[in-house]
Amino acid sequence: MANTPQSKKRARQIERxxxxxxxxxxxxxxxxxxxxxxIASGDAAAARLALQAAQPELMRGVTKGVVHKNTASRKVSRLASRVKALTA
Known part of the structure; x- marks a missing residue:
C-alpha cells in the first residue's frame, strides 16, 4: 500500500x-x-478499407505506448498479406 504522499499520487495517476x-x-x-x-466474409474491398482504418490506429497505439512497435508491425503485415490473398 502507498504510504508517502508521492506514492499515493503515483497510484492515482496509474489508475487514471x-x-x-x-x-x-x-x-x-x-x-x-x-x-x-x-476477411472472413470474403469481401476484399471492405477488408482493404478496414485495414486502411486499422493501420493508423495500431500505430497510434505504438506512439502512446500501449502496443510494442514490432507487435503492431507484425499484425499489420499479417493482415495485409491476408487481404492481398483475397484480391488474388
Whole structure:
C-alpha cells in the first residue's frame, strides 16, 4: 500500500492512465476485429478499407505506448498479406 504522499499520487495517476490504456487497447481490438470479419466474409474491398482504418490506429497505439512497435508491425503485415490473398 502507498504510504508517502508521492506514492499515493503515483497510484492515482496509474489508475487514471490504466483506464485510458484500456480504452485505447479496446479501440485497437475493435478495428482489428472489423478487418478479421471483412476477411472472413470474403469481401476484399471492405477488408482493404478496414485495414486502411486499422493501420493508423495500431500505430497510434505504438506512439502512446500501449502496443510494442514490432507487435503492431507484425499484425499489420499479417493482415495485409491476408487481404492481398483475397484480391488474388
Amino acid at each position: 492512465q490504466t483506464e485510458v490504456n484500456k480504452a485505447r487497447r479496446s479501440r485497437i481490438r475493435t478495428f482489428l476485429r472489423k478487418v478479421e470479419e471483412a
